[in-house]
Amino acid sequence: MRSRRYAAVTAALLTLAVSGCNPQVPKAKPTGTATPSRPVRSATPLVFKITGKGTPNRPVHFIQEVHNRIDYDLLASSYESRGPQGATRAVFADARVTFRDKNGSTIAATAPQAVVDQAAKTVTLMNGVHAHTSSGMTLECMQLVYQQVTGMLHGTGDVVVTDPKGFRATGSSFDSDISLTHMRMQ
Numbered sequence: 001m002r003s004r005r006y007a008a009v010t011a012a013l014l015t016l017a018v019s020g021c022n023p024q025v026p027k028a029k030p031t032g033t034a035t036p037s038r039p040v041r042s043a044t045p046l047v048f049k050i051t052g053k054g055t056p057n058r059p060v061h062f063i064q065e066v067h068n069r070i071d072y073d074l075l076a077s078s079y080e081s082r083g084p085q086g087a088t089r090a091v092f093a094d095a096r097v098t099f100r101d102k103n104g105s106t107i108a109a110t111a112p113q114a115v116v117d118q119a120a121k122t123v124t125l126m127n128g129v130h131a132h133t134s135s136g137m138t139l140e141c142m143q144l145v146y147q148q149v150t151g152m153l154h155g156t157g158d159v160v161v162t163d164p165k166g167f168r169a170t171g172s173s174f175d176s177d178i179s180l181t182h183m184r185m186q
Contacts, residue, residue, distance in 0.1 A: 072146065
């Protein structure tokens with residue numbers, strides 16, 4: 001009796017094993033009129049949130065290079081970054097940014113807050129900007145926007161530019177290169 005039961009169980013397992021190794025051929029789809037296919041939904045990109053905090057002796061340090069040349073160098077006390085890869089928006093506190101052009105001119109600016117927007121390719125300093133160029137000019141304004149694509153600056157709000165000889169220009173906004181030599185003020 002026991003050997004019959006063992007033989008029946010063995011036969012059942014053998015049948016399952018053989019049928020599992022020999023799957024059925026899939027049925028062919030009918031070749032009638034084609035129905036429009038639905039677009040495949042892509043996965044939602046991951047949105048990262050990254051925060052960091054520096055110390056007085058070792059601040060947060062962010063460098064942007066373009067073609068082996070430093071475009072700008074940013075130091076800050078802390079930052080928070082949000083967004084998908086390649087389209088991140090980072091907010092920096094107590095920012096000090098040095099922008100460099102292709103000719104070697106620099107402008108070093110400080111502000112309570114800076115925003116680096118990868119999608120827009122901009123760096124925006126805000127809430128009171130103080131800056132000086134490598135040629136000795138000074139700049140004050142409420143907001144300063146650096147366009148990475150063009151290498152140009154746009155400032156707004158109580159703009160004051162002073163050259164090394166003491167000449168002072170004021171306005172509500174300006175557009176200029178990094179050296180502040182090719183400027184249009186309004």
